[in-house]
Amino acid sequence: MRKIFYRTKDGRIGHIVGEIKDMAFDNKYFELDDGTFMKYEEFLDSVFQTSPEIMDLIQPGDIVNDKLVLKHLKHNISVVNSDYVNGVQLLSNDEIESVVSKEEYEKVKYYVRYE
Secondary structure, three states: OOOEEEEEOOOOEEEEEEEEEEOOOOEEEEEEOOOOEEEHHHHHHHEEEEEOOHHHHOOOOOEEOOEEEEEEOOOOEEEEOOOOOOOEEEEOHHHOOOEEOHHHHHHHOOOOOOO
């Protein structure tokens, strides 16, 4: 099975590891990269987008390789990188090592409040 990446409606990004068919109950399940299994119908209800290319799932505001995504271009994404003269770096699909969706970031972000 060719690797298929997915982005759920709540921002989770991952990939499908395998597919299992339960002939007794006529169900199909996907094995996900986090070790869980999800019924085909539930997967379709929760998924926003799928693609064989991780770049297709990335949106402005996501964090890729620890850098903020500014724009999604046709074959690249632009990210903030202060090491570059103009402060912007272009990344291709093969250069993507890690992704945190903006939705996942919002879930784990901690606000420091001083009183």
